[in-house]
């Protein structure tokens with residue numbers, strides 16, 4: 172039988188400057204301030220995991236994540252790597268709110284485990300495929316910039332463009348029109364990041380309709396807690412509605428199913444951890460709710476983990492895993508290969524396939 176114990180666990184900050192400041196309805200980020208977990212097994216195999224906290228989303232930041240991770244080291248050292256599920260369950264019970272820290276640990280454990288059994292991570296998730304096509308997000312920028320960016324992205328091969336809305340209605344409509352003008356053949360998805368009240372969201376949909384704008388997906392129109400409000404929006408449009416911030420846990424996913432408030436659930440490993448993400452996917456599929464996968468501000472390591480998850484599970488209708496770091500600044504090499512708009516996972520690299528630079 173193949174097993175190994177965790178001999179050592181190392182925790183360190185993972186800082187990378189961003190290409191461009193990244194603005195959503197609830198704040199702006201200038202650099203990635205994440206954390207890295209390295210587990211070393213007693214057979215010498217190393218597993219890596221990344222935590223990507225974003226305060227307004229999950230209430231964590233780099234300092235809280237580093238502190239949480241450091242407090243887990245003693246618990247992890249000496250454990251069998253094959254016990255990754257039990258380890259994850261214990262950590263979930265103790266650090267319920269520190270989900271990105273837990274996700275980093277799960278990632279490092281699964282990276283080490285799949286390296287030990289010598290399979291790429293996507294095969295662990297089911298091996299449905301080793302490719303994923305992502306959309307690309309156009310930031311909240313003036314219409315001329317949005318139009319130019321859209322044209323450039325369409326030329327680069329992207330077929331779906333996403334943009335953030337929910338700040339100012341007229342600006343949002345102008346930007347959507349500009350994107351459509353720049354990339355007339357691309358599908359359009361919009362994300363309000365909880366920016367609207369239910370009535371405002373329906374009004375926004377009506378205004379889009381007057382301009383013949385029909386997104387293929389409208390993500391998180393209202394507050395994460397207002398599932399009835401999201402249901403109101405869904406009942407007043409045929410545009411598919413997505414639940415993102417509303418779903419962190421499998422219990423949240425069940426509430427979405429019960430209220431019938433969404434057509435899509437957006438899974439992000441940094442919201443649920445990896446193990447619970449598998450449960451959320453199962454709930455959504457059982458309830459005939461479509462799945463999308465998204466990311467926070469992540470290096471190639473964590474982003475690559477989501478690519479493994481999406482490609483291996485094979486049940487994602489929409490993939491929002493666009494990289495935001497200059498390839499030269501990536502702290503990891505190897506792993507998934509990005510040839511816009513496709514991610515490809517090399518079948519001969521075990522685990523996440525990433526090496527520290």
Ligand SMILES: [Mg+2]
Nearest residue numbers: 362390391415
């Ligand atoms: Mg979103």
